[in-house]
Amino acid sequence: AQTVTQSQPEMSVQEAETVTLSCTYDTSESDYYLFWYKQPPSRQMILVIRQEAYKQQNATENRFSVNFQKAAKSFSLKISDSQLGDAAMYFCASPLGGGADGLTFGKGTHLIIQP
Amino acid sequence: NAGVMQNPRHLVRRRGQEARLRCSPMKGHSHVYWYRQLPEEGLKFMVYLQKENIIDESGMPKERFSAEFPKEGPSILRIQQVVRGDSAAYFCASSPRRRGTGDYEQYFGPGTRLTVT
Numbered sequence: 001a002q003t004v005t006q007s008q009p010e011m012s013v014q015e016a017e018t019v020t021l022s023c024t025y026d027t028s029e030s031d032y033y034l035f036w037y038k039q040p041p042s043r044q045m046i047l048v049i050r051q052e053a054y055k056q057q058n059a060t061e062n063r064f065s066v067n068f069q070k071a072a073k074s075f076s077l078k079i080s081d082s083q084l085g086d087a088a089m090y091f092c093a094s095p096l097g098g099g100a101d102g103l104t105f106g107k108g109t110h111l112i113i114q115p
Numbered sequence: 116n117a118g119v120m121q122n123p124r125h126l127v128r129r130r131g132q133e134a135r136l137r138c139s140p141m142k143g144h145s146h147v148y149w150y151r152q153l154p155e156e157g158l159k160f161m162v163y164l165q166k167e168n169i170i171d172e173s174g175m176p177k178e179r180f181s182a183e184f185p186k187e188g189p190s191i192l193r194i195q196q197v198v199r200g201d202s203a204a205y206f207c208a209s210s211p212r213r214r215g216t217g218d219y220e221q222y223f224g225p226g227t228r229l230t231v232t
Contacts, residue, residue, distance in 0.1 A: 004157075033219050045158070045206060045223035091157050100171055101213055102148055103221060105157030 002027050002097035006090075006106035013082045014114045020067075021077045021109045023092030030054075032095045034068070035103065036077045040088040048090070051075065079111075087113045117142065119209050119224035120189075127230045134194040134201070136227045140209030147190045148221060149182060152204040164190060197231045204228050 004025045013019035025034065036048040051059045051068050058066050063083075067076045075094075079086055089110050093103040120139040128134050140147050145166050150158040163171040164184040175182065179197075184190040194201055208221040 035220065037223070042225070043204060043228075044225050045208075047220060047222070050220055093158075096160055096173075100160075100173070101146070101163050101210075102160035102171060102174065103150075103158075104160065105150075107155075107157050 002094060002104050004092050004094050004104055004106040006092055006109050008109045009107070010110040010112065012112040012114060013079075015082055015084060017082055018078060018080045019082055019111065021079075021090050021092075021111065023075045023077070023106060025073050025075060025092070025094040027073070027094055027097055029095060029097065029099075034066075034075045035093040036064075036066070036075075037091045037093060037105075038086075038088045039091060039108070045091075049077065082113050084113050084115060087111060119144075119207055119222050121205075121207050121224035121227050123227060124225060125228045125230070127232060128197050129232055130198055131196050134197050134229055134231075136192040136194075136205050136207075136229070137189040138192070138207030138209075138224060139189040140207075141211075141222055144209035144211050144222070146210045146213060147184050148208040148210075149190075149192050150206045150208065152206060152226070154203075158206060161192075194229075197229075199231050202229055202231045 032053045034051045038046045049061045063080045065078045089108045091108045092106045096102045147164045149161040152158045160174040162182045179195045181193045204226045206226045207224045
């Protein structure tokens with residue numbers, strides 16, 4: 001089974017600073033999507049950003065960007081100008097593998113924003 | 116365009132009872148996925164359905180769990196004879212297309228928190 005590893009159970013950053021959350025994954029597929037989801041205390045899963053593996057350019061959504069290293073199977077999330085509302089659990093997700101449509105998730109990183 | 120709807124948001128069942136969780140996908144979405152989240156864990160895939168078809172149930176426990184997505188109405192995740200270990204948050208997601216057929220992402224509902232007493 002494919003696995004997603006988030007090695008940072010918790011990260012803390014000062015408001016307005018930049019923080020990077022790490023993620024590595026394991027897939028044998030050549031074409032796939034990767035995702036970062038945010039889960040605030042409400043527990044709603046909110047899509048933050050996605051990356052198409054065949055695209056060389058790293059995805060960017062406002063203050064959120066990724067560093068996608070396909071050969072290393074690394075997919076980190078950078079949050080610039082951190083805001084109090086960014087405080088949440090962040091989950092990295094990749095395909096289950098074997099052509100399946102389902103996703104497999106990492107265990108998450110708890111992001112704390114210090115005012 | 117309303118998002119993915121799930122109800123109930125909270126469900127309490129005694130051991131041995133049945134739990135029915137409902138999911139209405141986003142308008143125009145015919146692909147539904149169910150995931151389970153245990154405390155302090157990420158989401159675990161359970162089942163993928165299209166209208167009237169179960170496409171992938173590789174993550175479903177072999178017993179007591181079933182899912183359906185009828186031609187009309189919401190998708191249902193059914194858990195029979197619940198046990199304490201079934202206590203978890205159950206999330207439904209939907210997408211407008213299969214992976215590999217265009218832009219792909221899964222939109223999640225707010226989840227149903229099942230507590231078994």
